[in-house]
Amino acid sequence: MTSVLTTALPLPLHSRGKVRDTYRLSDTELLMVSTDRISAFDVVLPTPIPEKGRVLNQLSRSWFRETGGLVRNHLARDQSIPTELLAALPGLDQRSQRVVLAQPVMFECVVRGYLSGSGWKDYRQTGTIAGEPLPAGLEESDRLPQPIFTPATKALTGHDENISRAELASRAGSDVAQTLERLSLSLYRFGAERALDRGLILADTKFEFGWHNGDVILIDEVMTPDSSRFWDAELYRPGGPQPSFDKQYLRDYLEQLGWNKQPPAPPLPQEVVVGTSDRYLEALRRLTGRRQPVTAGV
Ligand SMILES: Nc1ncnc2c1ncn2[C@@H]1O[C@H](COP(=O)(O)OP(=O)(O)O)[C@@H](O)[C@H]1O
Ligand SMILES: [Mg+2]
Known part of the structure; x- marks a missing residue:
């Protein structure tokens, strides 16, 4: 599955955040698309992290389902993705959610x-x-x-x-x-x-x-x-900072580069891209018991 830095779906754009591109499906519904963008020190990096968008989307979806009894959430009842949108961005169903506009x-x-x-x-x-x-x-x-x-x-x-x-x-x-x-x-x-x-x-x-x-x-x-x-x-060893499960690796790389943390951020080498992607997948696997995001057609 190709990674996605920016989406351009044939829908009115509602907002583009650091990670998610959100479109209007109707007056009452949004399509929130998790891209593979990653930010560090509040700056979005120019290199996408494969699988990240799908991992984030599936983790949120899983928590929304599990916590539905504690609090109502924004997931729309109908989660089907129109075929013309799927054609515009293969794998869109894996990285997006239909949500009610709040x-x-x-x-x-x-x-x-x-x-x-x-x-x-x-x-x-x-x-x-x-x-x-x-x-x-x-x-x-x-x-x-x-x-x-x-x-x-x-x-x-x-x-x-x-x-x-x-x-x-x-x-x-x-x-x-x-x-x-x-x-x-x-x-x-x-x-x-x-x-x-x-x-x-x-x-x-x-x-x-x-x-x-x-x-x-x-x-x-x-x-x-x-x-x-x-x-x-x-x-876990209290008494100092803990390595964060996912981004520490990326932060450590950026720190040793000596980048001044102001945009534009430097591109990431393949090794750091793969290492970061693996950590997101590991978080999904550990939190949901799933090794891979569910992939359409596999
Ligand atoms: N159901 C919803 N209705 C309206 N806005 C929402 C809904 N769910 C999330 N949002 C907003 O959509 C944006 C999600 O994009 P994101 O990339 O996380 O942006 P940010 O860079 O602000 O964190 C956030 O600003 C969030 O407040
Ligand atoms: Mg956000």
């Missing part, structure tokens, strides 16, 4: 079970995460006493900014804030338990929600390597 809630719903990334940075400086008190003396990558909800603004450009739960309540309303927190924590607990059964720690993850017919529903992608930190449970 009004995105403009906050990222982050849940952290472990102290890492911006949470660790904040804790080291303030002893809290966005003002939420935590026990003293925690080390980097330590497991938190319980998972915590740490919302962030959804920046249209640039980096997201962590906000306190009180700030979320004042901006979104306390009922909505409570709903977002309750749903996010229950999704995280479900996912973290499933992941651990399969030898992976779900250190933290980000959910997005949207409004649909007056209800809050789960949208976007769910517990993929792009929206989450997964660590190999066997290699």
Whole structure:
């Protein structure tokens, strides 16, 4: 299957994000297409990663199915892909989802079970995460006493900014804030338990929600390597950073290149492309028990 950096389907374009190209199928439905684009340090790389789009799509799809009892989600009932679209992009059915058009809630719903990334940075400086008190003396990558909800603004450009739960309540309303927190924590607990059964720690993850017919529903992608930190449970050693399951390899390569992390990003050599692709496939295999994405016609 050829890898895809940019799509050009014969449909009106709704949006092009870092990874997904989204089209309008109708007034109420979107087609979200996961490309093989990869970003590192918030910059999209010029080289596609084969299989990545399908892995992300199938992982999200699998989580949407598994968590359907916890929260309604944006998957449309009819997942068939019109044949003229399939003809325009072979394998489209493997890398896309039909979803209902929602009004995105403009906050990222982050849940952290472990102290890492911006949470660790904040804790080291303030002893809290966005003002939420935590026990003293925690080390980097330590497991938190319980998972915590740490919302962030959804920046249209640039980096997201962590906000306190009180700030979320004042901006979104306390009922909505409570709903977002309750749903996010229950999704995280479900996912973290499933992941651990399969030898992976779900250190933290980000959910997005949207409004649909007056209800809050789960949208976007769910517990993929792009929206989450997964660590190999066997290699877990708190007290320092953990190798991330998928992107560490790529980040390490880019770090030793000495690239200044400003666009344009350098192209990737074949060896790094294959190594990264293998890691995404490994994440899919471990999280769903499937070795390969289901391939049409194979
Ligand atoms: N059901 C939905 N309705 C409307 N917008 C959605 C829906 N699901 C996801 N989105 C939006 O579509 C975009 C997905 O593309 P992505 O490549 O992830 O973009 P980004 O670079 O902003 O992360 C996100 O902006 C997300 O908020
Ligand atoms: Mg996204």
